[in-house]
């Protein structure tokens with residue numbers, strides 16, 4: 001039927017659409033059909049058929065089984081193009097509008113989630129699916145997609161068959177049931193059952209076949225008086241023998257240790273009446289019970305009290321001739337359609353009976369979403385409470401579902417980053433994370449995770465949390481841990497700093513009480529005494545520098561110089577600056593001075609050995625830049641009179657750091673290779689590391705503490721030798 005020619009297939013699909021859909025845009029469906037053929041023209045199914053026959057048949061299933069609107073049909077035709085071809089969601093939006101684009105996007109995401117993952121927590125996956133679905137039509141298309149894939153499963157290799165069947169039975173079938181898609185649910189179950197338990201499947205099928213004729217004769221005789229009675233009362237009806245679902249027979253026999261003969265519903269009929277009045281079902285029940293004696297405890301009224309998925313029907317079991325028990329189901333045509341087609345049937349009826357509605361508009365869809373939600377909310381104990389919550393949360397979009405590399409599900413608040421994820425796994429993982437891979441690609445630590453992402457955390461023993469991590473986390477757990485670790489670290493540094501200071505003070509004969517030290521620290525522009533200790537403890541201030549500066553401040557008369565007051569002219573400041581500090585000297589003065597107040601510019605972070613230039617600043621002495629720093633050359637003319645020629649003195653103190661940009665192949669292990677290359681050089685610490693990856697190109701920004709340019713050069717050499725590294729450059733800043 002399918003695959004004869006593109007034109008014939010297209011014509012057939014449109015003819016079917018006329019049959020099943022209330023109204024649809026034939027041109028639009030034809031356009032999507034041809035678009036799909038073109039997009040998939042190089043693809044072939046496992047069966048050898050041209051690929052387009054798959055989306056075409058999915059669209060066909062949507063029309064027949066879940067007939068809703070042409071948007072769903074168009075989306076069904078396009079459901080695989082983003083995943084399998086060059087076409088992007090943006091292309092689809094441009095061509096078919098955002099509604100279709102969003103449905104296709106949702107369907108693609110769901111495929112991504114299932115790809116290459118072992119399903120270990122079925123309920124979690126069902127939750128995840130719901131969270132992904134903004135438009136219920138996404139789910140309907142996935143059901144149709146799965147159904148067609150299951151119908152054609154035999155062309156796949158056995159392991160894939162088994163995996164797909166298991167997934168279908170665990171996830172799609174129960175989900176279809178919840179959406180009220182009765183016939184799809186049964187078919188999915190039977191197709192999975194056939195793959196998973198082939199021997200038992202064949203056995204049940206054989207037993208059913210061997211007794212079929214006898215059973216059919218019996219049912220025919222049984223139905224005859226019922227049909228006569230209904231005709232007498234002028235009721236339009238249809239009587240069916242119940243279709244036999246092998247999987248349900250399996251669960252009722254093999255799993256409960258019964259034989260086929262013990263099953264009531266092998267002898268079963270369904271009476272479908274064409275009426276708008278539900279009470280007619282009770283009337284028909286009355287008629288039947290006049291013919292056959294009912295078994296009272298087998299009467300079930302799902303009309304007054306529908307099942308949780310909305311199913312309605314009367315069920316009864318009566319005693320037929322020869323004492324055989326026969327199950328009878330009585331329902332209206334609308335109830336029957338609902339039982340088979342669920343939510344879609346509901347809307348179809350609404351559309352047909354409504355005054356304006358031969359067309360489903362967005363308001364209807366909204367109502368539908370509400371209605372589906374009501375189903376979940378009224379599901380009571382049957383649905384896990386969390387399931388309902390996840391459905392609601394999805395509407396507010398405040399939770400995401402992400403995976404560990406092993407496929408375990410983690411639930412995090414929206415906006416969560418790899419740091420949150422790492423702390424969620426374990427506080428030790430969080431504290432040591434240096435990077436993360438999302439879906440196999442390296443991302444920066446502040447990257448926002450999304451539902452369906454698979455996250456792998458990369459750790460380093462040398463890593464500790466950074467202060468700015470606090471800004472990049474949303475979970476309480478991550479926040480408290482980071483704060484605790486940072487505070488501990490700070491306390492440790494402050495205590496070390498206090499030790500260093502006390503030893504130094506003793507050595508140079510300084511006796512300062514704590515209040516005075518607090519004031520002096522403040523004059524040195526530290527927030528407090530403990531910040532002063534902290535600077536000593538972390539090594540950003542050396543004990544020699546500290547004692548020199550303190551002694552300076554304590555010199556008689558200095559107090560009036562008010563440390564915060566800027567010198568009034570450049571010359572005056574230059575004179576003052578010459579007096580202090582160490583590490584650089586001013587060319588021409590020829591005295592390697594430990595008396596010049598200076599700072600290293602943060603824009604270019606010079607390290608000993610770099611060519612440098614000084615800029616006399618107002619308030620903070622000489623600022624030392626790299627000679628080629630853009631900040632200086634950009635405004636060089638304007639500050640000409642403030643430029644000063646400086647050189648490194650022989651001995652250096654303090655900490656220097658340099659930024660390095662690395663690009664290369666985004667391959668597994670790259671990040672770890674970089675961190676271990678750096679760590680392999682003695683005394684090298686990583687200050688920060690951010691990473692990004694684009695189209696399999698890795699880009700990392702690394703900041704390392706170095707002693708001098710030679711040290712930096714050794715790091716460069718190591719980095720160059722990492723496999724897949726294409727370039728290593730010093731960053732401007």
Ligand code: MN
Nearest residue numbers: 054079080145
């Ligand atoms: Mn597909």
